[in-house]
Each structure stands twice: as C-alpha cells, then as structure tokens.
Amino acid sequence: MGIRVVIVDDHKIMREGLKSLLTREMDIQVVGEADNGRAATQCVRDLDPDVVLMDLTMPEMNGIDATRRIAADYPSVRVLALSMHSDRRFIEEALSAGAQGFLLKDCAFDELVNAIHEVVADRFYLSPRITGVVVKDYLGRRGRPESASSIRLTPREREVLQLIAEGKNTKEVAFSLDVSVKTVESQRMQIMRKLKTNSIADLTKFAIREGLTTLD
CATH class of the missing domain: 3.40.50.2300 (Response regulator)
Incomplete structure (x- = not known):
C-alpha cells in the first residue's frame, strides 16, 4: 500500500x-x-x-x-x-x-x-x-533571554479571532463553530480583554501579525 x-x-x-x-x-x-x-x-x-x-x-x-x-x-x-x-x-x-x-x-x-x-x-x-x-x-x-509573548490565546479564541478578522459577524462565527452566539460574544470579550482593545481593527491587525489570516 x-x-x-x-x-x-x-x-x-x-x-x-x-x-x-x-x-x-x-x-x-x-x-x-x-x-x-x-x-x-x-x-x-x-x-x-x-x-x-x-x-x-x-x-x-x-x-x-x-x-x-x-x-x-x-x-x-x-x-x-x-x-x-x-x-x-x-x-x-x-x-x-x-x-x-x-x-x-x-x-x-x-x-x-x-x-x-x-x-x-x-x-x-x-x-x-x-x-x-x-x-x-x-x-x-543565543546569549539573550528567551522572549515570550505576553498574550496567550486558547485554540478556540484563535479560531474566533480568525473568523472575526475575516469579516464574519457574531452569528456567522457561531454558525461556523457550531456554538451559541452567547459563547462567541463571551470569547470575543475575553480576546479583547487579553489584547486590551475594543477595536475590531486592532483585532484584525493582531490576527494578521500572528499569521491567523492575511489581507487577501
């Protein structure tokens, strides 16, 4: 085979x-x-x-x-x-x-x-x-202390962030992930708290910088 x-x-x-x-x-x-x-x-x-x-x-x-x-x-x-x-x-x-x-x-x-x-x-x-x-x-x-990102998103938060950055609204994200709208809203708020922003534009910039999505 x-x-x-x-x-x-x-x-x-x-x-x-x-x-x-x-x-x-x-x-x-x-x-x-x-x-x-x-x-x-x-x-x-x-x-x-x-x-x-x-x-x-x-x-x-x-x-x-x-x-x-x-x-x-x-x-x-x-x-x-x-x-x-x-x-x-x-x-x-x-x-x-x-x-x-x-x-x-x-x-x-x-x-x-x-x-x-x-x-x-x-x-x-x-x-x-x-x-x-x-x-x-x-x-x-070498010879420098290891630098670690201070922002750690869970795998599910990364999924939510990618879909938001791709332009999907809360209902569309919930449908894609097969979860409730309330769950998505909670995860979005958690992401915003971690990134210290209330701006979708800032979320999108972070997603692009982290390689979760592109400008295409």
Whole structure:
C-alpha cells in the first residue's frame, strides 16, 4: 500500500497541480483534498492519511491551528507544512503546533517527494532555506533571554479571532463553530480583554501579525 496523502490548500490550482504530480509516484496515493483547516481535520478523520500537505494561510481555520488539532487528535498522521512564508514566526508556529516538516512552495518537486518519505519515516524535514532561517534565529537569540509573548490565546479564541478578522459577524462565527452566539460574544470579550482593545481593527491587525489570516 502506498503513502496516503491529503492536500490542503485554499487555491484549487495548487491542489490540482500537486495531485497531478504526486499521482505519478508509484508509492504515493492522494486520497483527499481540503480548502481550509477545518475541512482538513474532517478529511483526516474520514480518510486516515499518512501525510497531510498543509498550507498555512487559509480561511475558516488556518493551517497552524489545523496542524495543532491534527497532532493532538491523530498523532500518527504526519503534517508537512507547505507555505510561501519563510519568516521565523510561521516556521516556529508550525513546528510548535506539531508539523513534522516545513517546505516552501517554490521548492522542487523532487524535494517535496523526499520530504514526504522523510516524515513518513518519522524524521523531521526542513528545506535548506528554512534551516538557514532557523539557525540564524538561534544564533541571534543565543546569549539573550528567551522572549515570550505576553498574550496567550486558547485554540478556540484563535479560531474566533480568525473568523472575526475575516469579516464574519457574531452569528456567522457561531454558525461556523457550531456554538451559541452567547459563547462567541463571551470569547470575543475575553480576546479583547487579553489584547486590551475594543477595536475590531486592532483585532484584525493582531490576527494578521500572528499569521491567523492575511489581507487577501
């Protein structure tokens, strides 16, 4: 049996391109696709893949929060982050969430195939450019006290914040998360207290800065 792969990306052309290339590999089988993080967790539950190729910036639920949920609920599934973002924050967040590897979208196809085999073998894989970013950051931090963000949002608060930043109103957020309007209002107030703001614009800026959503 081949390596079972799920492709997660909000751009259909990206999913179709990856699927077309991967199906040429004798030992890789694309068993599913998803266009956001919430759909990705559903795919993992229903299809039991070996590897998830995970985009990071997507609507509804971003790839970092989806990775965190998959790593917690389905620890045998390997998540390989595939992103256009090479800055330290995205790399650190993805790996902390449980990704087994990190590739840039402009990588060669042979590197992607190699990375899939590496994570299936329970080894980590970072593309050379990503390794350079990680090492440079480590050297820059060495000798300095570790700086930790003073703002800690729960996974559910991150989901609520992303949906608010994407322009959804309270009822729409409640519908997306299958919770009550009262619950969403309570979580929104908690987020605002933590961020010390009453401004939706400030919430949106924070969400973009943290990689929960983009300006697209």
